[in-house]
Amino acid sequence: MANDRSCRGPAPSGWRKRLCRLLGGEPRDKNQLLEILRDAERRVLLDRDGLSMIEGVLQVSDLRAEDIMIPRAEMVTVRRDAALEDIFAVAVESSHSRFPVTGEDKGEVLGILLAKDLLAYCSRANTRPFNIRDHLRSAIFVPESKRLNVLLKEFRSSRNHMAIVVDEYGAAAGLATIEDVLEQIVGEIEDEHDFDEGAFIFKRGKGEYTVKARTSIEDFNDYFGSELSSEDVDTIGGLVVHALGKLPVRGERIEVEGFRFTVLRADSRRVHLMSVRASTAVERGGDQSGSRSR
Template sequence: MTSDDGSRQGAPANPANHWLRRLGLNDLGGLLGRCEPKNKEQLAELLQHAEGRGLLDRDALGMMEAVLQVADLRVGDIMIPRAEMVHIRRDDPLERILATAVESAHSRFPVTGDDKGEVVGILLAKDLLSYYSEANRRPFNIRDHVRPAVFVPESKRLNVLLKEFRASRNHMAIVVDEYGSAAGLVTIEDVLEQIVGDIEDEHDFDEGAFIYKRGRGEYTVKARTSIEEFNDYFGSCLEGGDLDTVGGLVVHAFAHLPTRGERVEIDGFRFTILRADSRRVHLLTVRPPAALMPDAGGQASAPGAALE
């Protein structure tokens, strides 16, 4: 005897049918003949049908489709390459380590040995804070604070890595090449962004804002801020010539496409790359000369409007 969904009574219920019924997709025959979905393409078709019937919203459909695609991606597809890693050298003095932590605003840092490809561990920013909170601090020794690094191959599938991140409670892994040398790094945020899209962090601000005061004389500036607006805000006289945006001016000063953590000084302004990809710079940290500190009170400027 068979049940209404075509399964034999007494046989284990098919979990795929269970979830399809939860989505209101009872008539599989009307969708894919009399067959259950046999591959991801057919399952994606069912999900799209559910969205078309209003059973899923567009965002939920997008995430479900992204989950299906994650299994096809490997760590090497999304890792931050070694050349772009913000790292700390094992023999760096404490002052340099602290400066790297503050300027990059990362929470975790690969610690390298004599070569950038030799990662000896991970330093957490919170461990630096813990050290500074000690009443009677001993001389700083980075070896007392470095935690073991997790190493993964470039070929590892993202869905497998995500399970490992969740099980181990690690948030960062060092990606190694076939020779065991560090090829880059990957974080749990990198994996999750493949599913849910960009995850905003403390450096993100209102979409309409171009300049934001972070405090203590530091500002976050979108690279597409016009030079004219930048000058209006800071009372400066930066000249871009044929260049229109702050990002273009900074890239021109570097004479190459900079990566996160690189810095350059222009007319007394210190620009640090906060976010960039292989094509362009997106976000900058700016520290102006003391004489040009606007009294902006932490507000952001909207396009075409300078704040005082």
């Protein structure tokens, strides 16, 4: 306890300060800091949601734009020469608010079109001809290596909500939104187009799904027509943890029998939500509203 007494009173200096830091249990790296925070949560000094957000903040600086971006092949875009009727169809089907405008292919992004700029053309009273160039807004381009904490700061300063992620040759490799970054901190941001209360599997696009970790493997296999084993675990979250051999953090990915799982929400105790890309799975038609638990 001598070291304890020597560190009390006025702030120590010199060798005493270094000794107090060594013996006082101060965290020396991020892992030690997280362990202290998790211990605080176990002692009910910090609630689980607060711990999860702090973990997310600490992890954001380790993630890059390429870790969260929507790949180019899955970007919902409009061509610069597309007819207004075709653009309306894309906007209605996707329910997105922003669309990259491309040239000859998706790698050539010319700007961003906002869905709200199309509202004036919904009225029959509007006879002004539509020219997409009149509504084209500048896109911001970031490299795949851009750290998410820096990207979030740029989103805030520029007031943009979408960035085009480019590869080393300057072609679009994907896109990232401010919502994608914030979800790494606060977890999946669900809106009226996301899960209803009882849904466990939600189809977001061709081959892309969001799945609750507590979805049973039986229900997952029934939905996708797959044959994932339930011998060792009962849920999809348990399957991912078992395959990784550890409790994953947000952003971790693993492939299991033709499915690529990406952790979207997790805390220090369990996985909550995952993105699933079905590369070889049998997709079921008509399951746009999600799968319910039995």
